[in-house]
Amino acid sequence: MSQSQPVFRVLLRMNIHSGMEEEFERTWYQVGKAVTDHPANLGQWLSKSEEEEGVYYIMSDWADEPRFREFEHSAGHLEHRTKLHPFRSGGTMTTMQVVYAMGGKR
Template sequence: MLLRIDVVEGGEAEFEELWRAHAKHVHTLPDNHGQQLLRSRGERGRYVVLTDWTDEPTFRAFERSEEQQAYLRRLWPLRADGEMRLLEPMDEMTPAVSAATQSLEDR
């Protein structure tokens, strides 16, 4: 899932703090496989959240949960605009093992 969030001017620090606190809860959910908060360079207040879920039904159930609804009630006053897109995994390539890491593994 990709979520673009445009934050009202001056609300960036509050948004980042709110997201990080909520992300700690999301991280404990078994159907969440990771998330990232990214900030757009050159576009003040524009963020992208990438989050990976087991499947769409588990993501939708999370969206309806009381914890998520409470988070959204706090987020909405900070949000100027945004959009959500569900993405379908097509392929994945894991990072290459660095020479330093490989050297340590060979010991």
């Protein structure tokens, strides 16, 4: 049994230039509303790897893929990417459909 309303999830792996991690975190937080203000965005999270230095993961959930793709090609997303690009030395993007979601006790 899957969720009644599927969620489209995007996972970015970002390699950040050494010594720029704190500034990257601050900038990501400052410009994050460009993503979360989009009506189809369900939230986003920034996580830092404990195993690989300078590696961050950004996960964002979307109501559906077409509206994510609309945002991905928008001027707002281009501006957001432009502000984060100077920190990056590489990265990847993976997209997926959430099959099950189970909440914790928190």
